[in-house]
Amino acid sequence: MHDFVEDYVHGWEPGYQISAPALAFYRRGGLCDPVPGRNAFEFAVQKDRIRSSGMMLRVVATSLKTGQAKWWDENSDTIIQGCEASGAIAPIIYPMEVDHEAFVDGGFVANTPIMKALQDGAQTVLVVNLDPLSTSGLISNLQALQKADTNVGLRIMQSEFNIMQQRYFLEHELQMACWGFPDRKILAYTPTKDPGDFLSFSSVALQRMRDQGVQTVNETEPVDLCELFFKHYSTDKPNKEERAALAGRPPPVVYAARLRGAPAKLHALTSSTSSQSALSLQQWMDMRFTTCCFLLGLLAGFSLKQSCVRSSLLPYPELDV
Structure with missing residues (x-):
């Protein structure tokens, strides 16, 4: 032993x-x-x-x-x-x-692989916002993450692993996508209702999620994530060195x-x-x-x-x- x-x-x-x-x-x-x-x-x-x-x-x-x-x-x-x-x-x-x-x-x-879609030539990327990221809470999440830098490791552990995924998406994936592909569209839909249990794979549950997806598209307008990002988070385009550092920054992984x-080790960035x-x-x-x-x-x-x-x-x- x-x-x-x-x-x-x-x-x-x-x-x-x-x-x-x-x-x-x-x-x-x-x-x-x-x-x-x-x-x-x-x-x-x-x-x-x-x-x-x-x-x-x-x-x-x-x-x-x-x-x-x-x-x-x-x-x-x-x-x-x-x-x-x-x-x-x-x-x-x-x-x-x-x-x-x-x-x-x-x-x-x-968790939200928009960079891969853009790199493979997609002109418009449709993002379905589920847990942990939703456009309704995007601005407050961005501001909270900026203020949390002095003790972000502890905050991440206290707020569950999804905060790590969120931080990576907001500070890496979305920033790289918006600055690197200014001519592309990244549009986000947020479900109008709770999709329910993601680990339920019954025919009834799957049909309910499909119906909610159709309803969301029909009843809501997508949010331009880059427009929202530049408005509330980043106003200055990163220089060459900053872009290189951003591109080389590893995601939080196991x-x-x-x-x-x-x-396994959990590494909080x-x-x-x-x-x-x-x-x-x-x-x-x-x-x-x-x-x-x-x-x-x-x-x-x-x-x-x-x-x-x-x-x-x-x-x-x-x-x-």
Whole structure:
């Protein structure tokens, strides 16, 4: 047990605490083995049909080896596995291994991947604002983040992981998009009603979300995010050095030394040294991880969830010591 604990605890930043159940969780990388769902998904979704559809497809997942985004398109040989990786919603689903590399939900690095759409030539990007970002709270969120710099690490941990995603989107993704592509449109829709439980994949729940999407488009006008951004957040165009630093700034992601090996680290991006707070397993489980998924990513999540229901959803995996 001593060696086991040392192997895991030494991977954490000073000040963090970890419990035995959390160690078991990180040993496996998740609570649910989605193999049955993956088998069903791979049977139902054919790579050749995706390629012959004539539609562009982009799917993103987060590498646990590098902490960076991995993208698949309709011509990728491993597009099916990429969809499954995008649906590996941490911390519920085991990481998906593709070409000997482990991946989880792409929402860690690209929760609202507008830059990818622009880089691939999109002239107009439609953003559906769900949790954590909504246009109604955009201005106050921007102002709060500016004031929080002296202790942003602690504030992030207290306000759940979605604040990290929000900070990255506001201070990196949106700024790069608006300054880098001034001739493009980034329009946002906010649902007029609560979409409900995102982990409910029943036919009734899916139809309700589709109907709400149609209703939102018919009843509301989209918000120009760049116009809103320049009005309330950034008035001076960054110089060459600032743009280079911004482009190289990594997103807040989960890093792991090896597949289901050393524990993941949560890195809060800060402009100064900040306090560390203890991260319990319950806090981790309470963090709301959302991702901007394409249709196949959603289907992957559906298949994976079904396997949880049918097979191996456990309170905690057993310690293997």
